[in-house]
Amino acid sequence: MGSVFRSEEMCLVQLFLQSGSAYDCISELGEMGLVEFRDLNPSVNSFQRRFVSEIKRCEEMERILGYLLREIRKANIAVPEDDEICPVAPPPKHVLEIMEQLQRLEVELSEVARNKEKLQRNLLELTEYTHMLRITRTFVHSRSRNKALGPQYEEFQSIESDSAGCTGMQRLGAKLGFVSGLIHRVKVEAFERMLWRVCKGYTILSYAELGESLADLDTGEISTNVVFLISFWGDQIGQKVQKICDCYHCHLYPHPENDEERADVMDSLRTRIQDLNNVLHRTEEYLRQVLQKASESAFTWVVQVKKMKAIYHILNLCSFDVTNKCLIAEVWCPVNDLTNLRGALEEGSRKGDATVPSFVNRIPSNDTPPTLLRTNKFTSGFQSIVEAYGVGDYREVSPAPYTIITFPFLFAVMFGDLGHGMVMACFALWMVLTEKSHKRKRSDNEIWTMFFEGRYIILMMGLFSVYTGLIYNDCFSKSLNIFGSGWSVRAMFTDQQWTNETLQTNTLLILDPNVSGVFVGPYPFGIDPIWNMAVNRLSFLNSYKMKMSVIIGVMHMSFGVVLSVFNHLHFKQRFNIYLLFLPELLFLLCLFGYLVFMIIYKWLAFGARDSRLAPSILIHFINMFLMQGGDNTPLYPGQTGLQVFLVVVALLCVPVLLIGKPVYLYWLHRGGKSLRLRRGYERVRRVSEDDMSQAPAYADDEEEGFDDLMTSRDTQPKEVKTATVHTSHINI
Amino acid sequence: MAFAIPMVIVTLFWGFVGGVVPWFIPKGPNRGVVIAMLVLTAVCCYFWLIAILSQLNPLFGPALSNDTIWYLQFHWR
Numbered sequence: 148m149g150s151v152f153r154s155e156e157m158c159l160v161q162l163f164l165q166s167g168s169a170y171d172c173i174s175e176l177g178e179m180g181l182v183e184f185r186d187l188n189p190s191v192n193s194f195q196r197r198f199v200s201e202i203k204r205c206e207e208m209e210r211i212l213g214y215l216l217r218e219i220r221k222a223n224i225a226v227p228e229d230d231e232i233c234p235v236a237p238p239p240k241h242v243l244e245i246m247e248q249l250q251r252l253e254v255e256l257s258e259v260a261r262n263k264e265k266l267q268r269n270l271l272e273l274t275e276y277t278h279m280l281r282i283t284r285t286f287v288h289s290r291s292r293n294k295a296l297g298p299q300y301e302e303f304q305s306i307e308s309d310s311a312g313c314t315g316m317q318r319l320g321a322k323l324g325f326v327s328g329l330i331h332r333v334k335v336e337a338f339e340r341m342l343w344r345v346c347k348g349y350t351i352l353s354y355a356e357l358g359e360s361l362a363d364l365d366t367g368e369i370s371t372n373v374v375f376l377i378s379f380w381g382d383q384i385g386q387k388v389q390k391i392c393d394c395y396h397c398h399l400y401p402h403p404e405n406d407e408e409r410a411d412v413m414d415s416l417r418t419r420i421q422d423l424n425n426v427l428h429r430t431e432e433y434l435r436q437v438l439q440k441a442s443e444s445a446f447t448w449v450v451q452v453k454k455m456k457a458i459y460h461i462l463n464l465c466s467f468d469v470t471n472k473c474l475i476a477e478v479w480c481p482v483n484d485l486t487n488l489r490g491a492l493e494e495g496s497r498k499g500d501a502t503v504p505s506f507v508n509r510i511p512s513n514d515t516p517p518t519l520l521r522t523n524k525f526t527s528g529f530q531s532i533v534e535a536y537g538v539g540d541y542r543e544v545s546p547a548p549y550t551i552i553t554f555p556f557l558f559a560v561m562f563g564d565l566g567h568g569m570v571m572a573c574f575a576l577w578m579v580l581t582e583k584s585h586k587r588k589r590s591d592n593e594i595w596t597m598f599f600e601g602r603y604i605i606l607m608m609g610l611f612s613v614y615t616g617l618i619y620n621d622c623f624s625k626s627l628n629i630f631g632s633g634w635s636v637r638a639m640f641t642d643q644q645w646t647n648e649t650l651q652t653n654t655l656l657i658l659d660p661n662v663s664g665v666f667v668g669p670y671p672f673g674i675d676p677i678w679n680m681a682v683n684r685l686s687f688l689n690s691y692k693m694k695m696s697v698i699i700g701v702m703h704m705s706f707g708v709v710l711s712v713f714n715h716l717h718f719k720q721r722f723n724i725y726l727l728f729l730p731e732l733l734f735l736l737c738l739f740g741y742l743v744f745m746i747i748y749k750w751l752a753f754g755a756r757d758s759r760l761a762p763s764i765l766i767h768f769i770n771m772f773l774m775q776g777g778d779n780t781p782l783y784p785g786q787t788g789l790q791v792f793l794v795v796v797a798l799l800c801v802p803v804l805l806i807g808k809p810v811y812l813y814w815l816h817r818g819g820k821s822l823r824l825r826r827g828y829e830r831v832r833r834v835s836e837d838d839m840s841q842a843p844a845y846a847d848d849e850e851e852g853f854d855d856l857m858t859s860r861d862t863q864p865k866e867v868k869t870a871t872v873h874t875s876h877i878n879i
Numbered sequence: 880m881a882f883a884i885p886m887v888i889v890t891l892f893w894g895f896v897g898g899v900v901p902w903f904i905p906k907g908p909n910r911g912v913v914i915a916m917l918v919l920t921a922v923c924c925y926f927w928l929i930a931i932l933s934q935l936n937p938l939f940g941p942a943l944s945n946d947t948i949w950y951l952q953f954h955w956r
Contacts, residue, residue, distance in 0.1 A: 151911050526912060548912050552919035611923075618930050633881075633934070634941065636951040650945045658940030668881030669934040672889075672927065680951075681941030691933045698929060747932065754936030761938055 151526070151548045153717070154541060155481045157516035161508045162492065164465070164474040168499025173458050174236045175495040179487060182478040183517055187466040196463040204246065205456040211249045212449050218256055219442045222435055234447045236454035238498075245448060252441055259434045266430060270423045271361065275329050275372070276400045277416050278357055280409055282374040283327050283402065286353045324385045325378050326392060328399035332356065332371040338395050342377065345387055350379040376402070479516050485509070516541050526551065528604045544713045553703065555604065559611030560699065566623035568612025575606035618673040626679035630670060634677045638664030655682060660755035694746045701739045708732050726807040730800035737797040741790075742768055748782060882935060889927055897921025 160182075164172050176182055188196065237245065330338055335354060342350055354375035362369050375397075377388055392399055403409040465476040480488050489507055496504040518541050522530045530547045532554065539545055562568065578585070579602050590596060598605070620626040636658065639645045644662055660666040670676070674691070678684045708731050715723040745764050753761040762780055771790045781787065898921070901914040943951070 151915075521908075523909070548915045549919060551912070552916055552923060556919075556923040614924060618927055632955065636943070636948055636955065640952060645948075650948060654945055655942055656945065656948060657942040660937050660940050665940065666937060669931050671881070671885035671931070673930055675934060677941050677943075677951075680947050681943055683939075683942040686939075687937075687941075691930070694933065695926070695929045699926060750932045750935060752936075753938065755938060758938040 151520070151545065153544055154518040154520050154539060155483065156542065157479050157519060158482050158485070159510050159512040159514070159516070160478050160480045160485070160488070161510055162474075162476040162478060162505065163508065164476065164492075164505040165496070165499075165501045165503050166467075166472055166474060168496045168501035168505065169462060169465075169474045170239060170458060171499035172492050172495030172505050173461050174454070175491040175498070176488070177454065177458060177461070178235065179491050181484050182480045182488065184461055184464050185477040185479070186464045187475070187477060188464065193463075197467075198459040198462050201459045202456060202463075204242070205452055205459065208246060208249055208448075208452045209456070211253045212445065212452060215249070215252060215256070215441055215445055216449070218260070219438050219445060222438050224435070224438055224442050234451050234454075236458055237451050242455065245451070249448070252437070255437060256434075259430065259437065263427070263430050263434065266423060266427045270420065270427060272398070273416055273420050273423065274361065275398055277413065277420065279327055279329060279374050279400050280403070280413050280416070282355050282357070283376045284406075284409060285355070286376050322382070323378060323380045324382075324388075325376060325402035326385075326388050326399060327374070327376045327402040328392065328397045329357070329372045329374055330354075330392075330395055330397040332373050334395050335373050335375070338375075338391070338397075341391055341395075342388070345391060346379065346384050349381065349384050350377050350388060352377050481519055518543075520545055520547065522547075525603050528601050529554065532604070542717065544710055544717075546707075546710065549706075549710075551607065555607035555611045557699075557703075558608045559615040560696075562608070562612045563615040563619040564621050564623065565613055565616030565627075568609050568616050570609075571612060572606060572609025575602050575609050578602040579606060620670075620674040620676055620679070626674075626676035628676040630672065632677045633667045633670050633675050634658055635665055635667060638662060657683075666755070697739070698743050698746065701735070701743050705732065705735055705740070708735060722811055723808070726803065726811060730804045730807070734797050734800040734804070737793040737800075741793050745782060752782070882931065885931065886928075889925075893921040893925050 162172075193199075339352055339354075342352055352375055354373050357372045357374055360369045360371045377392075379385055379388055403412050461476075462474070465474045467473070468475055485507070492505045492507065518538055520530060526547065529550045533545070533547045533550055559568070578599055582599075582602065585599055590599075616622060639656075639658060639662060641664070644659070645656065649656065658665050674688070678687055681687075708728065711731075712724060712728050715721070715728060742764070745767065749761065749764060760780055762782060767782065767786075771794060774791065774794070897918045901917050904910050904913050904917075
């Protein structure tokens with residue numbers, strides 16, 4: 148059969164790469180993606196490997212690219228992430244160019260960003276200053292107009308004639324100082340209280356809220372600010388006020404002396420703000436242009452740098468030969484792809500302008516090769532489910548192609564609803580049909596990614612659920628009557644069994660299949676719809692579903708056991724068939740296969756007529772083990788004899804399963820032909836200590852202790868036994 | 880008789896799916912998988928047989944409330 152039945156045959160191959168073209172050859176191999184490299188320098192620290200400096204360079208480029216992408220995303224420029232364009236890793240001579248470009252871009256971007264920030268800060272300050280001037284103007288003027296401002300101003304009643312209050316102060320000879328600025332809305336009350344307490348009432352604070360909210364550049368949050376004006380006199384109080392303002396992180400601006408000065412300052416501020424806005428606008432445009440240009444090739448660079456880094460990592464795994472001109476790599480390659488491998492190396496040598504082409508050399512090996520199972524987008528989901536239980540050994544039969552059907556089918560047996568199954572199938576179908584666009588988007592939502600990766604699994608589960616929903620006759624928990632029910636209520640009336648009076652006196656009546664005409668025949672497809680309306684529906688359904696589970700379970704387990712025969716035949720371990728497969732199968736079939744037989748026999752042989760005599764299978768099964776008999780009527784003649792025979796056979800299988808194989812292998816190693824492992828090849832390598840250290844380990848393998856064999860043997864049949872007993876116990 | 884017709888139809892259908900269609904799958908890398916899927920689907924879906932066997936000789940009938948009986952007496956055959 149094809150390669151899905153078993154994992155692929157692999158071979159160990161040595162690649163001899165010329166130093167000049169090694170990079171290109173590995174780039175070609177990477178694009179193909181078929182070989183697994185072995186680490187030939189396991190004892191070397193990763194900081195001492197040959198290509199460490201190149202890797203450091205790649206990481207530096209990655210850092211710059213990360214910064215670049217972040218800036219592009221902040222500016223909301225779309226990065227064209229086209230999946231079709233897969234750039235190849237650039238040759239080393241282009242690497243320097245890309246590096247230079249990236250560094251230049253980084254310097255430019257950081258400069259422009261810094262300038263922009265400075266300009267914005269400046270703009271904010273000027274805007275705040277303007278607002279402050281505007282609002283304090285209203286303070287000053289309102290003060291002069293409004294006499295009723297209270298006791299604070301009682302000493303300065305003569306201000307009314309003057310438009311600016313400060314000149315009145317000067318007349319008094321006191322040095323009046325002003326401090327004005329902005330403060331956060333939330334801090335105003337605390338600020339006022341602090342001022343009052345510290346300055347003991349020698350300051351006047353007036354404040355008004357700023358209509359618009361400004362963004363604070365340091366934190367980026369938008370807060371409402373309050374413009375305040377503190378008038379005080381005396382130097383010491385002035386210093387205290389300054390300190391308090393610093394403490395509350397106010398933005399302070401110089402307060403103008405009179406109205407003309409205020410008007411002048413406001414004018415100049417206005418022009419400055421306009422200029423700043425212009426410059427800022429231009430800066431943002433320039434930044435955007437730079438980012439736009441960079442975004443066109445940003446994604447390509449990211450992929451290229453990643454590929455380069457990977458190539459250098461792989462180059463680190465190779466070893467140099469004695470002459471230092473040739474790189475040697477050991478890879479695992481599938482046998483079917485050897486020609487492709489050779490082709491890739493030729494291509495790489497051609498691209499790298501090598502004088503001597505690189506070549507491959509297949510070497511025999513006794514190591515277990517890695518397991519390769521090729522999957523497409525449909526089978527990969529099921530393969531990953533199987534691998535969650537464990538990756539199979541080399542060349543073992545793979546259960547993945549069977550799980551494509553059995554896993555969704557078993558789910559459907561448990562789910563079994565036509566309507567809900569249809570909903571599930573439609574959802575999965577939508578995901579499958581739109582998969583190209585979803586793959587490109589690459590969402591961050593983990594739950595969505597989980598559903599999307601399993602879209603084919605969900606589709607199969609949905610389709611099978613529709614089928615089992617039809618069989619269970621369950622559509623959104625209601626039954627469909629497609630073919631006409633097999634139970635007829637009218638027949639109970641026609642035969643004088645029931646009359647209208649019986650209907651009125653009893654709330655619950657049971658249809659009797661013994662009365663002719665009541666039961667016409669089994670419903671052709673699935674469970675009869677009348678059971679949906681019956682009160683004792685669960686009695687029937689439970690019995691049906693449990694028996695169905697036992698039958699499906701036993702068949703599934705037998706299928707699994709039969710699959711193991713292919714493994715035994717392939718690995719040429721015939722004794723396994725007699726010592727493992729046969730006892731397992733016999734044990735399973737004698738006990739649980741017989742149970743399945745009893746279930747089907749009871750369905751066929753016992754009907755409504757002898758329903759009183761119909762024996763309970765459970766009791767019979769238990770009695771079979773206890774070797775009791777007699778109390779219950781036998782299902783068929785000769786039952787006790789047959790059951791005893793089956794139990795004896797099953798019990799005889801147990802010791803064969805447990806100790807048969809270890810005994811046989813022990814006998815083989817002692818008295819039979821001994822198996823010697825041959826090692827007859829030479830490896831061209833510089834690091835040879837590992838080879839020596841592995842050699843004595845091989846010799847120990849043959850001396851398998853009896854205990855090892857026993858323990859390795861013991862786990863498997865015990866699991867099978869406990870699993871079968873457990874499942875059947877639950878189902879019964 | 881009521882048992883034979885669905886038995887024959889369903890057996891023929893799934894027998895066709897599992898036994899005849901696999902011969903017509905074109906050769907390609909997926910041939911093995913597709914054949915395995917078809918055969919397994921036919922075997923799994925044949926478990927319809929269990930449903931019909933369990934209802935063949937019912938040991939007891941459904942217990943209905945008298946309202947349901949009243950309704951069914953007139954609406955079903």
